[in-house]
Amino acid sequence: QVQLQESGPGLVKPSETLSLTCTVSRGSISSSSYYWGWIRQPPGKGLEWIGTIYYSGSTYYNPSLKSRVTISVDTSKNQFSLKLNSVTAADTAVYYCASPFDTSGYYYEYWGQGTLVTVSS
Amino acid sequence: QSALTQPASVSGSPGQSITISCTGTSSDVGSYNFVSWYQQHPGKAPKLMIYEGSKRPSGVSNRFSGSKSGNTASLTISGLQAEDEADYYCCSYAGSSTLVFGGGTKVTVL
Numbered sequence: 001q002v003q004l005q006e007s008g009p010g011l012v013k014p015s016e017t018l019s020l021t022c023t024v025s026r027g028s029i030s031s032s033s034y035y036w037g038w039i040r041q042p043p044g045k046g047l048e049w050i051g052t053i054y055y056s057g058s059t060y061y062n063p064s065l066k067s068r069v070t071i072s073v074d075t076s077k078n079q080f081s082l083k084l085n086s087v088t089a090a091d092t093a094v095y096y097c098a099s100p101f102d103t104s105g106y107y108y109e110y111w112g113q114g115t116l117v118t119v120s121s
Numbered sequence: 122q123s124a125l126t127q128p129a130s131v132s133g134s135p136g137q138s139i140t141i142s143c144t145g146t147s148s149d150v151g152s153y154n155f156v157s158w159y160q161q162h163p164g165k166a167p168k169l170m171i172y173e174g175s176k177r178p179s180g181v182s183n184r185f186s187g188s189k190s191g192n193t194a195s196l197t198i199s200g201l202q203a204e205d206e207a208d209y210y211c212c213s214y215a216g217s218s219t220l221v222f223g224g225g226t227k228v229t230v231l
Contacts, residue, residue, distance in 0.1 A: 039167075039222075046124070046225040047159070047167065047210050052218070060218035063122050101169055101178065106155045106214050109178070111166035 002027035002099045004112035012091075012119050018084040022097030022112060023077075029055050030075040035105030038071060038082045040093040041114070048093075052105055053080055087119045125150065125211055125223035132229040138199040141226045143211030144192060149221055151192035155214035158187055158196045161225075162207045170209075171196060198228070206230045 008020035022036070029036065038050040051061035053071045061069050065084070073080040084091060094116050098108035126144040133139040143150065143158075150156060156174045159167035169178055171187035174194060184199045194213070198205055211223040 047161075047212075047222040048124075049212070049220040049222055052220075062219065096166060101172060104155070105218065106220065107157045107169055107172045107212075108167075109169055111168075114166055 002110045004097050004099060004110060006095060006097050006112045006115040008115065008117070010116060010118060012087055012117060013121050014088055014119055015086055018082070018087050018091060018117055018119070020082045020095055020097075020115065020117070021079050022081070023079050024099065025078070027099065029073060029078050029080065034100040034103060035060075036073070036080050036100065037098045037105075037108055039096045039098060039108070039111075041096070042090075042093040043116075045093075050082065050084075050095075054105075089119050091117070092119045093117060122149075122215055122219065122221050125213060125221055127209075127211060127223040127226045129224075130227045130229065132231055133198075133201045134231045135201055135203065137201050138197060139201060139228065141196045141198075141209055141211075141228070143194040143196070143213075143223045145194070145213055145221070146192055149213040149215040150189065150194050152216070153214045154189065156187065156189060156194040157212045158185075158194075159210045159212065160205075160207050161210065167210065201230055203230050 037052040070083040094114040099110040101107035101109035158171040175187040
């Protein structure tokens with residue numbers, strides 16, 4: 001089954017850019033016509049959809065984050081990435097990357113373990 | 122795009138059935154049959170339990186079922202078991218290739 005692993009700094013200063021990478025193993029991003037996603041969860045709170053990227057590079061974002069988010073894909077490395085700029089304490093959360101359940105892009109089957117990113121000076 | 126509305130908590134005794142509601146709008150739940158439900162145990166990643174409103178992925182117990190009426194989707198857990206104690210989140214397609222989650226419901230097995 002597909003495995004995903006998030007990586008990146010666990011601490012980011014306010015106003016700076018949060019950058020995370022999701023490495024996909026036991027599966028290929030480019031061989032499937034699928035959408036790959038990022039979801040986050042502030043401590044003790046619910047899930048929030050951040051956005052999704054099609055293997056070809058098309059992206060779709062949460063309207064509330066759209067002005068600050070960029071999701072990209074590197075098929076040569078079998079990775080996709082998240083950048084969130086101008087972060088504040090409200091962006092402190094566990095960030096998950098997830099693989100699609102089917103070609104619709106509406107459901108996520110496999111998830112990374114999640115990585116906690118804290119925004120603090 | 123506002124979060125879908127779920128009750129904060131639902132509880133039941135072992136063997137009982139419980140239902141979790143997920144209320145959206147005519148822009149999301151009411152317009153599309155693309156509602157999913159995720160189960161999340163503490164410190165773990167979410168697990169897909171229901172997709173397309175009522176379908177179960179392979180390996181998910183048939184004690185879990187989903188339905189929808191108007192702007193409200195529901196997840197029913199029958200024959201409640203101790204292992205079902207977890208947080209549950211609904212999620213709906215909201216148009217323009219976007220998704221929206223519910224606030225989550227904590228299920229307690231008494």
